[in-house]
Amino acid sequence: MRSDHRLLLLVMAATLMGGCTLGQRTTVDAPASVQFPADGDSLDFWDALETQSVTTNDDALHGLLLLVHQQPPANNWEERVAAARSRGWIQSDQEPPAPFESAQIGFVAVCLCHVLDVQGGLSLRLWGRIPRYCTRELVHMGVIPGITEHEALTGAEFIALLGAAEQRQLIDRAWAAQTKEPPAAASSGEGPAPAPDTPASDSPSEPPADNESTAGEGEATS
Amino acid sequence: MTMHHARHTVAALSIALTLGGLAGADENAPIETATTQQSLQPVVPLTRQAVQDRLAALKKIAIEAAKALPEGETKVLRAIIMELAGKVQWRQESTGKWKSAAKDDILKPGAMIRTGLHSWMMLRIGINANVLVDSGSRVSLPQIVHAGKTLKTTVQVQRGRADVEVGHVGLTNDFSVLTPSGALAVRGTGLAVSHNALQGTQVFGSRTNAMNAIAMKYYGSKIAHLMSGEAMSTQRAPDPAAAEAFETAGPAPLNANEAQDQQDAPDQTSQAVSNTNPVNQAVRELLAEQQEAINEEILEEEFGDPFIQDGFAWYFGPNGVVLPEHMGAVATGLYWDMKLQFVPSHVDPYNPDGHRIASVFEHDLFASTGFVDPEREQFIHGSEEQGWYLDVPWGTELPTGDRPLPETYQAILEYGDAQWSGQPFTSADDLRTMLTFVNEFCVTTFDGDGNKIEVCRQAFSNAMNALIYNDMQPPGHHPGLTPYGQGLQDPYGGQGGFVSGDGDCPWCP
Numbered sequence: 001m002r003s004d005h006r007l008l009l010l011v012m013a014a015t016l017m018g019g020c021t022l023g024q025r026t027t028v029d030a031p032a033s034v035q036f037p038a039d040g041d042s043l044d045f046w047d048a049l050e051t052q053s054v055t056t057n058d059d060a061l062h063g064l065l066l067l068v069h070q071q072p073p074a075n076n077w078e079e080r081v082a083a084a085r086s087r088g089w090i091q092s093d094q095e096p097p098a099p100f101e102s103a104q105i106g107f108v109a110v111c112l113c114h115v116l117d118v119q120g121g122l123s124l125r126l127w128g129r130i131p132r133y134c135t136r137e138l139v140h141m142g143v144i145p146g147i148t149e150h151e152a153l154t155g156a157e158f159i160a161l162l163g164a165a166e167q168r169q170l171i172d173r174a175w176a177a178q179t180k181e182p183p184a185a186a187s188s189g190e191g192p193a194p195a196p197d198t199p200a201s202d203s204p205s206e207p208p209a210d211n212e213s214t215a216g217e218g219e220a221t222s
Numbered sequence: 223m224t225m226h227h228a229r230h231t232v233a234a235l236s237i238a239l240t241l242g243g244l245a246g247a248d249e250n251a252p253i254e255t256a257t258t259q260q261s262l263q264p265v266v267p268l269t270r271q272a273v274q275d276r277l278a279a280l281k282k283i284a285i286e287a288a289k290a291l292p293e294g295e296t297k298v299l300r301a302i303i304m305e306l307a308g309k310v311q312w313r314q315e316s317t318g319k320w321k322s323a324a325k326d327d328i329l330k331p332g333a334m335i336r337t338g339l340h341s342w343m344m345l346r347i348g349i350n351a352n353v354l355v356d357s358g359s360r361v362s363l364p365q366i367v368h369a370g371k372t373l374k375t376t377v378q379v380q381r382g383r384a385d386v387e388v389g390h391v392g393l394t395n396d397f398s399v400l401t402p403s404g405a406l407a408v409r410g411t412g413l414a415v416s417h418n419a420l421q422g423t424q425v426f427g428s429r430t431n432a433m434n435a436i437a438m439k440y441y442g443s444k445i446a447h448l449m450s451g452e453a454m455s456t457q458r459a460p461d462p463a464a465a466e467a468f469e470t471a472g473p474a475p476l477n478a479n480e481a482q483d484q485q486d487a488p489d490q491t492s493q494a495v496s497n498t499n500p501v502n503q504a505v506r507e508l509l510a511e512q513q514e515a516i517n518e519e520i521l522e523e524e525f526g527d528p529f530i531q532d533g534f535a536w537y538f539g540p541n542g543v544v545l546p547e548h549m550g551a552v553a554t555g556l557y558w559d560m561k562l563q564f565v566p567s568h569v570d571p572y573n574p575d576g577h578r579i580a581s582v583f584e585h586d587l588f589a590s591t592g593f594v595d596p597e598r599e600q601f602i603h604g605s606e607e608q609g610w611y612l613d614v615p616w617g618t619e620l621p622t623g624d625r626p627l628p629e630t631y632q633a634i635l636e637y638g639d640a641q642w643s644g645q646p647f648t649s650a651d652d653l654r655t656m657l658t659f660v661n662e663f664c665v666t667t668f669d670g671d672g673n674k675i676e677v678c679r680q681a682f683s684n685a686m687n688a689l690i691y692n693d694m695q696p697p698g699h700h701p702g703l704t705p706y707g708q709g710l711q712d713p714y715g716g717q718g719g720f721v722s723g724d725g726d727c728p729w730c731p
Contacts (some may be wrong), residue, residue: 043309043320043337043338047360050360050381065336066339144420157420158379159358159418160381160418160419161420162339163358163382164420176556
């Protein structure tokens with residue numbers, strides 16, 4: 001019995017000592033956003049990110065800014081933070097997260113709430129676009145699976161998340177076109193710039209233009 | 223003529239005129255084949271009858287393309303980029319460099335494709351499939367072949383989404399879509415396959431309307447149209463009236479394929495659709511044209527008349543250095559230089575070494591492309607800092623063996639041996655045949671690399687220009703044989719065989 005107590009104490013001590021490291025987030029020394037920081041390298045960025053075990057905050061902001069066609073392109077962490085602040089993703093009085101730490105899904109969700117102009121339900125309206133309720137709202141919308149705001153994403157999962165967000169943008173545009181109204185995100189002054197034609201918006205009477213592969217629309221062509 | 227007939231005539235003429243545009247496109251050829259295929263000589267049809275004859279011939283060829291191959295025979299097909307938007311890149315080899323995609327780019331089996339956000343690309347694969355690669359995707363094409371009576375195609379979706387439409391052309395479809403977690407087969411309609419890390423592999427219905435719209439736009443952009451009466455235009459921009467006629471009535475059907483579509487259709491409704499759908503008909507017709515243009519281009523660019531090919535034309539062509547009446551003499555010079563390792567004194571009293579063309583040709587070829595035959599590696603000189611060069615001494619024995627370069631030299635020699643009658647060649651056809659061997663060497667050695675093929679031809683022309691015939695001959699820099707070329711016209715020196723000594727050399731001092 002006495003030995004059981006000792007064992008329990010040892011476990012508790014180890015847990016307390018280890019607690020310091022349990023609270024720390026994973027870091028990546030050379031994330032994809034550092035290897036391929038430029039807009040023109042975006043395809044290499046996606047390929048490198050896909051193999052990364054976690055998505056860092058720098059990767060997340062770079063990917064999100066590519067999604068919204070940030071102009072002028074942000075080529076380093078400071079410029080990305082500045083762009084995120086100008087879009088309201090990071091509040092002016094809020095400290096940005098560490099660039100090389102794994103991004104919390106809550107941080108990414110707040111950014112996506114702005115990108116998609118998610119209005120949300122009562123909680124989101126009352127508390128504003130905070131990580132917890134943005135995450136829950138995006139889970140409800142089916143954009144992200146049922147995970148909590150503190151969890152991290154692998155590179156491949158983050159790419160899938162942006163793909164889902166892009167699909168959501170297309171749906172929003174289709175709804176806006178059907179109701180003869182401008183897209184909600186565009187009308188609010190936030191969110192993405194008008195995207196180039198995609199297959200979902202093609203029609204026999206208005207096929208995509210020949211020069212859509214040129215720089216200036218979509219991601220810049222290298 | 224009724225309005226109905228008039229529409230068909232407009233469409234038929236439009237399709238025939240398309241050939242001019244397609245034939246001019248760079249590598250606008252989704253099919254590569256080693257099998258014998260019928261082809262038409264590229265001409266500009268200027269009369270109604272010529273257009274109609276040509277259209278009839280095209281139909282025949284289109285039907286042939288959809289026929290089963292003999293058992294054991296395969297054709298390697300290709301994919302062509304029909305449309306794209308945003309940022310799209312592709313590469314042919316897994317270790318190759320990514321390059322930006324462009325409309326009409328040709329992708330061979332093994333090609334890899336990647337798309338960025340807000341980007342997409344539509345491909346025509348082989349003769350029966352359309353694939354729409356969505357944004358944020360990475361897709362590869364491991365297999366595109368026509369084997370016997372089966373069209374075997376594999377599309378690998380590593381991430382993202384690809385919409386697939388597979389049509390019936392009278393052959394068995396073996397179309398597979400691979401993802402990291404499984405494989406799916408498409409039997410003859412369409413589906414979309416998506417794979418991502420959050421949701422794994424998902425299957426959807428394909429975006430048929432969007433894909434058809436893109437396909438029609440692509441084919442429409444290739445159509446030149448009839449203006450009115452007998453007047454024809456080569457303008458490539460779709461004409462609204464012609465496009466309308468094309469879309470509503472469609473061109474005359476390819477009966478064999480249409481019958482096959484009906485036969486393959488699972489029910490009467492599908493039969494009716496396959497029979498009347500103008501998109502099906504238009505795509506069939508335009509594919510036929512596309513294939514025709516491919517055949518023409520392959521034959522013209524790679525194995526056609528060597529005199530007019532890039533790299534040869536400046537020297538052998540109609541306005542080239544070699545005068546038509548001297549073609550036979552140039553062929554004679556080429557043959558005897560290949561024949562003689564050492565030349566008699568009346569050919570060159572100062573240097574007895576032969577095989578000079580091979581030496582100069584290989585020197586230039588190595589400098590331009592890095593190509594060297596294994597037997598010649600001993601003649602590579604230089605250093606890493608100052609550069610490497612190939613210096614095969616004149617009089618060095620020609621390489622032997624079952625390799626492209628020795629076989630080329632051997633082919634020239636065998637042809638010359640068979641044709642030599644004791645007198646110099648007089649026909650341009652002899653030179654044409656010999657050049658064909660050289661051209662085959664260039665095309666097969668540098669397969670797919672148009673620049674190197676041209677450089678290879680250029681190297682051979684340069685060697686001939688330097689050694690056998692050029693336009694710097696006295697008096698007054700006239701076109702003519704060099705002294706060495708002149709000597710090779712009569713290698714026996716007027717005797718029954720080779721003689722030694724001098725006195726038979728008109729330019730000797």
